[in-house]
Amino acid sequence: MDPFSRSVTIALADIQLQTALDRGTTRGVNARIGAMAETTDAAALRHQARLARERALNRLPDLLEQLERNVVANGGHVLWARDAAELNRVILELCQKHSVRRVTKGKSMVTEESELNHALEARGIEVTESDLGEYIIQLAGETPSHIVFPMLHKTKEATARLLHEKLGMPLTDRPEEMTRFVRNVMRRKYLEADMGISGVNFAIAETGTIATVENEGNNRLSTSTPPIHVAVMGVEKVIATWEDYAVLVQLLARSATGQRLSVYNNLMSGPRRPDEPDGPEVFYLVILDNGRSRILATEYAESLACIRCGACLNACPVYQNIGGHAYGWVYPGPIGSIVSPLLLGPTRAPKLPYASSLCGACQAACPVEIAIPDMLLKLRRDLVQAGDPTPGWRIGMKLWAIAFKSPTLYRLGGRLVGWLTRLLAGRKGYLRRLPPPFDGWTTSRDFPAFGAPSFRERYARRVHKT
């Protein structure tokens, strides 16, 4: 079995995971639907948000230069990284330069791409994820399974056991008590940190402002308390104007969690000014490419419009059943099935474009109207053209094409298959197991025998009668 099918099999059999997914995704879907329905005009707003992202992608290099100029004018520094390894190198150099020993981190998906935590820990730097979910996952030695709800795969019972075993929290099944316990643990970490590292939700070019979106306050603490703040963004995060920010940030909140606005929308323009009483003394913005410029040149450019709300994950019947880890890399769910093969190269994630029934729930949920099913189909086409299928599959598809182009062959084939399935099914009316290479179908369900008379025969009779 290939690695993807193996992780899917494990995920489907994991009762805890199934419970957690069921509880989590249902709440997520309902919250989004309610919050989008009470806007001025959901369809028009999604289109407006989409245009805001398109505008930015059309002018990406110019906007990044404008952003850089304005960050510098605000007193900050801008650094660039071509790939994940360079990103880690750049941040490690900053740590050395400023003798950093302790880091607190706000949520950042790009640093998951580069596995920054491991790189820092390997140099003896203590890294603490400060988002509640990220912190619990770090304690468990796991990776996020959702873009917005990183520990969606964990039940509250498993969380309580973990906090009990690792940190001695008294056992409880109340999320309120677990949250309060972690708050107290984290307080010292913020005050002792030498550097705060955060992600970026939007970078507004016209004033050089970094916007983060959060509910807990950990991101504000990580970016305001330590003397150095390092913000890390992918090149695609830049947007042109504050008006675009207003629509995007609100659709992000409504799509991600069903809130009208997230609790803390933090807008940071450089380090503290000389006359300001607090805030970081030094501010760095690190801009990462890591394959994005390559994607911009392709028909998959619209995947860069994604604002990482996670709505397509919650809405996806595949994600709802297999969870995030089965996807095998940083970005799970429908958007991950596109982004992972594009960023990693198609051969590293060959099964992901097929991990979809193409039902379209993802596209219907997307606040920036990304045509996810279309792109999944195109990725499948690319895989075929790149020689992915086995010779048997190729010959089979050729024969299928011949049969389906000729009405005579189609009729004969239909009769033959109908007769065969009825013969094999016997009185039961269905087949428990199909012969190879069709046995994939019957691993999880029975195959019903074809009905008699066939549709074509009945249709012909009816036309004849009238």
Added chain:
Amino acid sequence: MSARNDILNALRAALAKGEPFPKADSPSILPVTRLDPNEDLTARFVAEVERVKGIVHRATGDDDARRIIRDLLTDRCVRRVTMWDEAHLPLNGIEALLGELGIERVQGSNEAVATAEAGITSADWALASTGTLVLSSGPGRPRMASLLPPVHIAVLTEDRIVPRLEDYIAAQRAQRLGVFRGSSNVTLITGSSRTSDIEMHPVFGVHGPLELHIVLIENLG
């Protein structure tokens, strides 16, 4: 070649064949939240703040506001407070009130501010349709006062309430976006700190303040 030039050149090469999205010129003009033009902004603001687990205390005037703040502090046995300078609050006499109650005002280092049990600030603006406070950093306006203490008390007058985020942005645009260049930090605060990380079950009071109190002073006339 530098990483910067490599990346910018790669992006320019990607766009060399033309823009990937040709018809993306129309600006963002449709506001997101519904708001009846005749709706009472104060009532809407109060309702929205309560939805997100903040508490609004309506004050009929400065004396009333000082009484509310006194009650908030004494009910919680607050011993130490961190606050914005009085020049940046819409009412005076808070420092005197602290002295009267024997409450110490802490400021300066994060370590000192972290010992405060309450933080008192004002807000530049409030957004009615989402129940949001807008706070900008500056001299006498530390970020930490609304962040580190477990109780955040924000004092503002009713005339600071504007309908929506879009109206706030439009007002800043009219001022050439100066606040986003001049303040290193502008924060939009909508309710008490919360998380839904554990099974998407909402819990209030995470890393930010556990309680958000907004003292809203009625405008005369």
